Amino acid sequence: MALTFRQLRYFLLLAEELHFGRATEKLHISQPPLSASLRQLEDELGVTLLQRSSKSVKLTTAGEVFQRQARRLLEELEESRIMMQRIAEGASGILRIGFTPAMLFRGLPLALQKLKSAHPGIEVKLLERSSSDQVEGIESGQLDIGFIHAMPLPDTLEKLTLASxxxxxxxxxxxxxxxxxxxxxxxxxxxxxxxxxxxxxxxxxxxxxxxxxxxxxxxxxxxxxxxxxxxxxxxxxxxxxxxxxxxxxxxxxxxxxxxxxxxxxxxHESHCIWLKDNEAENLELLISIVQGLQP
Structure with a gap:
């Protein structure tokens, strides 16, 4: 029998309370299902997690270790649930970003961190290119957005000044x-x-x-x-x-x-550039974050 998340939740609450009566009250169940869940978990793991007597309940050494592991598993599950919910409610897809190495010192990493935190469904693909190559890449559709050093730009591109x-x-x-x-x-x-x-x-x-x-x-x-x-x-x-x-x-x-x-x-100026007629949601989200970082 495989471990279940219900078993993990039951065990964690019991490990915190160290009292079957209080644990069953918080779980809104009777004691037999809780005891059965604990026995099944211990049988699956092959170790004793709790020492029980008529007077006390305490964690074994194995129980203390498993308590930390179980808590981490449930935290990761919750993070995954939140991420999936954000993906369902928000943006997703690939955003191809051109950059020159010097942009790593002009706020690009922070902008990408904020994008990932707010929109985890967006996959960022970084492509290191010279400024002129980025202009060509955006016009040809190989890049969605670029972070470049100032240079003359074609009329097809919009720009946002990052630093002067x-x-x-x-x-x-x-x-x-x-x-x-x-x-x-x-x-x-x-x-x-x-x-x-x-x-x-x-x-x-x-x-x-x-x-x-x-x-x-x-x-x-x-x-x-x-x-x-x-x-x-x-x-x-x-x-x-x-x-x-x-x-x-x-x-x-x-x-x-x-x-x-x-x-x-x-x-010396550095710019963020993109196609004027590109109204992709992912692109607009990153541009908005970059604008918010400007002094």
């Missing part, structure tokens, strides 16, 4: 510049400069190089990479200097210092 933050100088912590309160663009020109590849991110590349050119400066572009985290990692390994968004301080890389720019002011 200053760019900071990023230098190795042992670099002489790291001791300053702030730096100027010209201070970065004597070192190897790390930036994105232009073919991968022409918008960002042109903005940064243009910033130097306006000041009649030319950075020594030596390393071109694909991800912000790679930029930080190279700086941490003394491979050069860079300009990076302020939120990347949260990467907590060691051996890196972040310094404000004293002579120029330039911001």
């Amino acid at each position: 933050e200053p760019l900071l100088g990023c230098v190795p912590s042992h670099h002489p510049l790291a001791q300053r309160q702030s730096i100027c663009l010209k201070d970065l020109c004597s070192d190897s400069f790390i930036t994105f590849r232009r073919d991968l991110s022409p918008y960002y590349y042109d903005r940064i190089i243009g910033l130097f050119h306006v000041a009649d400066l030319t950075p020594n572009v030596t390393h071109e990479v694909s991800h912000w985290l790679t930029v930080i990692a190279l700086v941490a390994n003394s491979m050069g200097v860079a300009l990076v968004p302020k939120s990347l301080i949260d990467t907590q890389f060691s051996n890196v210092s972040f310094l404000p720019l004293a002579d120029v002011s330039i911001t």
